[in-house]
Amino acid sequence: MGSRVEGNPLGNVTIVSITSYQYLMVIPGYEAGIDYVNARFPNLHFQHELIFQKSIYSCDVLADISVNFAAEFYYRRKWSASDLVIFSAPMCSGELLQLAPITGYWNVPVVSIVGTSPTISNRKKYPTALTTAPLNNSVLANFFKAFLSHFAWTTLCLICDNNDVVAYYKANCGIIKTELKRPKFDIQTVTVDSKKGRDLVDYDAALVTAGKSARVIIILARSNVTRQFMIFAHKKNMTQGDYVFFYVEPHTKSNLPEFPNLDWRTGDLDDEVARVALTLLIVITFDNGPSIDQLPSKTAAFIKNRTASQYNITVPPEQKV
Incomplete structure (x- = not known):
């Protein structure tokens, strides 16, 4: 049958x-x-x-x-x-x-x-x-493997949002850890959970742990959480060139409810800080917005x-x- x-x-x-x-x-x-x-x-x-x-x-x-x-x-x-x-x-x-x-x-x-x-x-x-x-997670993991290898960036930290409302980032965190293996890569993971609200995430603690373990930091979280991470990173002087920050945006300018566009301008008091901080963020995306x-x-x-x-x-x- x-x-x-x-x-x-x-x-x-x-x-x-x-x-x-x-x-x-x-x-x-x-x-x-x-x-x-x-x-x-x-x-x-x-x-x-x-x-x-x-x-x-x-x-x-x-x-x-x-x-x-x-x-x-x-x-x-x-x-x-x-x-x-x-x-x-x-x-x-x-x-x-x-x-x-x-x-x-x-x-x-x-x-x-x-x-x-x-x-x-x-x-x-x-x-x-x-x-x-x-949005092929395997393709994304293989991209990071090739890109990071090219620059000999083999020690990195993943900041993973455990919010199961948007499982995309949680899945990517898992597959990157699976594909970028020892002994070539040394990966540390910091887990946060934004399910109860963006403002309840302990950004300071996560960045302190990430900063102690690696100079290359991949943020796997929604855009509003990522914006906050970069604001806190800027205030902690982590955007002066000593660290490299990556963010994964699954859609290009789609503004889907689950994946709102990353924007420094939201109308809050941190807009100017976000504008500066986000210039130091490398955004990786699939060019599928027009589809x-x-x-x-x-x-x-x-x-x-x-x-x-x-x-x-x-x-x-x-x-x-």
Whole structure:
């Protein structure tokens, strides 16, 4: 089961999305695509199954039980030889790596639009796993490996935000530590958590620890937290050229809610300090801003309306989809 039978027409295609609550807003995009395919290709029949629990907000938590959800769904159904099941969702790396072995055993595709891992391309180990993530964490880690090696910067400190609301930075922290290994690289990690608020982070303590361990500091946190780190670094005289600071911006000028643009000007009393401090920050980004929000206006409206009517989530007019 799970693959097309040679010579037979394709029957029902079931897209199964197991998702954490933080990514629920992505699901109407799947539904819009399925409606489009069903209307355009009457010989195909796509349907969508959504599995989520509101209490499971982050993909880190979902990773531990995603296989249970998948197995419960898969084994409770009776499938015909012409049916095709595809597990596809905005899975983080942990979820993808948890589901890949069992979906491979079933010979069923599993597709993530978020999760990445350097091992997921191993076709012997994960024969049916695929990621379409535009922000490839492995590519980012390999960039840092090559860039830092070029300048012989092998001792570095990662300031990692453990805020699971935006798991992107948490995932990048993990993969950079995995890819930049000893004995060539010596990596220290300082962990903060901005989940309770930007102003509750102990920036001074984090910078003191980072400054004692390395001259190269990579900040893996949202833009508002990064701005505060650079303000505090400037006040501690760490922006005089003795330290090199990096920041990862996943989208170029997208202003997505999860990834607001980094800007020195916010209207607070530290604007001038931020303006100076951010000139010492090296920003690493994927040049994918122009590819965002290229959907036809009718499709974008459908997604926003469905998000409101089916999931009771209002999409702000300025938000890209």
